Amino acid sequence: MFEKEVSTDLGMEDAVFMPSGVMAQSIVLMITGERKGEGGASSFVCHETSHILVHEKDSYSHLLKSAPLSISSPTPMSPSEVQSKISSKPSCVVLEHPHRELGGSINPHSDLSKISKICKSAGTHFHLDGARIWEASGAQGGKFTPKDICEHVDSAYVSFYKGLGGPAGAMLLGDATFISEARVWLRRFGGNLHTLAPLWVGCWAGYRRNIRAPMGGEGMTFAGKADKLKEVVGAIKGDEVAGRNVAFFPELPQICMVHVIINSRREVCERAEREVFEECGVHVFSRLRGPWRGDEEKTYFELNVGVGNGGVETEVWKKAWRLFGEKAEKIKKEGKEEEKGEKRKKEE
Known part of the structure; x- marks a missing residue:
């Protein structure tokens, strides 16, 4: 299956296909907030130009009763900036990689390991907004694969319509327990439609065309x-x-x-x-x-x-x-x- 193929490629235990990235990341905030025992009322760390803050109509507040601990910087948030927010006990740290609103800027790969260690020491979930993770893997001549990137995070969201040519759709990845919870929330959010086949078939085709055989036919790495x-x-x-x-x-x-x-x-x-x-x-x-x-x-x-x-x-x-x-x-x-x-x- 498509979910198994992508989770294996990215080195994650399980995955679930979803209609949109907005839904996927809202579910991440919902699960991590509830795990903190606050009934969904939680805080999360992200950059001030995160997609969650800029493009989602404050859904984190209206739907999830969550509050951002935003970091203001002309560059992607650094480990030291994340460390400065950890004392507020956020339920989740969301790192966009690469960062669209910063012109595709990415953190040095070593930052991922540092932020991961900060989150683990605080018992905070580390989530990757990897909407353009394959674009990120093209940095430095393709030195770090999507699997290398995901090695440091607890969960990741990826998109299939941006650089892969799918019609629409996203996938949320994490360990088996996390994804099991995500499937329940997918139903609660109304994303478990009668069939998502028209979306995932097109996304799978784009994935195979651009990732499995990127140099074949019309492709480019x-x-x-x-x-x-x-x-x-x-x-x-x-x-x-x-x-x-x-x-x-x-x-x-x-x-x-x-x-x-x-x-x-x-x-x-x-x-x-x-x-x-x-x-x-x-x-x-x-x-x-x-x-x-x-x-x-x-x-x-x-x-x-x-x-x-x-x-x-x-x-x-x-x-x-x-x-x-x-x-x-x-x-x-x-x-x-x-x-x-x-x-x-x-x-x-």
């Missing part, structure tokens, strides 16, 4: 995708025009994802992108996420390298971004001239 992104970022940075119009976070991608920061307002970016596509038939981005950290003069988006764009020649990327930079600078210059003209009219 996640290490290969990460290397391609580093090459593309280097080429864009090295171009005089493109390099002064965009920046990256992290400055050097750690996996096959990075945040691209454009030194222009949203409307300038959208117009420049349209003009680039009209001129050379290349889309430099598909969707902007918004202002970069509250600065309306900068706009950012998430860039992922996958099977589709991974095959595009790096020179094509560089030329398209150079053209984008030229267009953006021209649009901003025209805007300033218009402002000056309007100002002169008012003065007259």
Whole structure:
């Protein structure tokens, strides 16, 4: 079965397929909270930009009566930061690896062991938000496998629709007792549908296609995708025009994802992108996420390298971004001239 295959590959005792990661991680918080003997009222440690806090409509509070002990940092939370929260006796520590809202940043592998030891000494459950665990395994040339990563945690959630091409669906992994409890909570949460086959069949196919035979047919390894992104970022940075119009976070991608920061307002970016596509038939981005950290003069988006764009020649990327930079600078210059003209009219 699919669950057995994935749990074996990741070195975990058991696993249960679920419709969504939100449900999977809510169940983790529910189980660990109840194990503390507080009837589900518990606290958990996570980064301030954890998916649980940013994208789940405060479900931890409204549904689980739980409270976050969040860590504020421009980088993934460190062992020392986790240690600083342990005295509050959280029921769970949630580590996102890699961290989407930090441009795919990851903890050094040694951090996983250190955080694990901190949690064990405090009797605190250590959970991995591994939505993009396969992307994380592509760091450092694929030095650490998903199994290596999961070796340090008590439970892990993985997703199948992000980098694996599944329709939707997630899996929660842990020891047999934990997963047995999770299956009960899956029913209580309404996730044990009459059949999940339309989801898990597609997810299993994506898993087999991308993990079992990643170099077969159209596939690329996640290490290969990460290397391609580093090459593309280097080429864009090295171009005089493109390099002064965009920046990256992290400055050097750690996996096959990075945040691209454009030194222009949203409307300038959208117009420049349209003009680039009209001129050379290349889309430099598909969707902007918004202002970069509250600065309306900068706009950012998430860039992922996958099977589709991974095959595009790096020179094509560089030329398209150079053209984008030229267009953006021209649009901003025209805007300033218009402002000056309007100002002169008012003065007259």
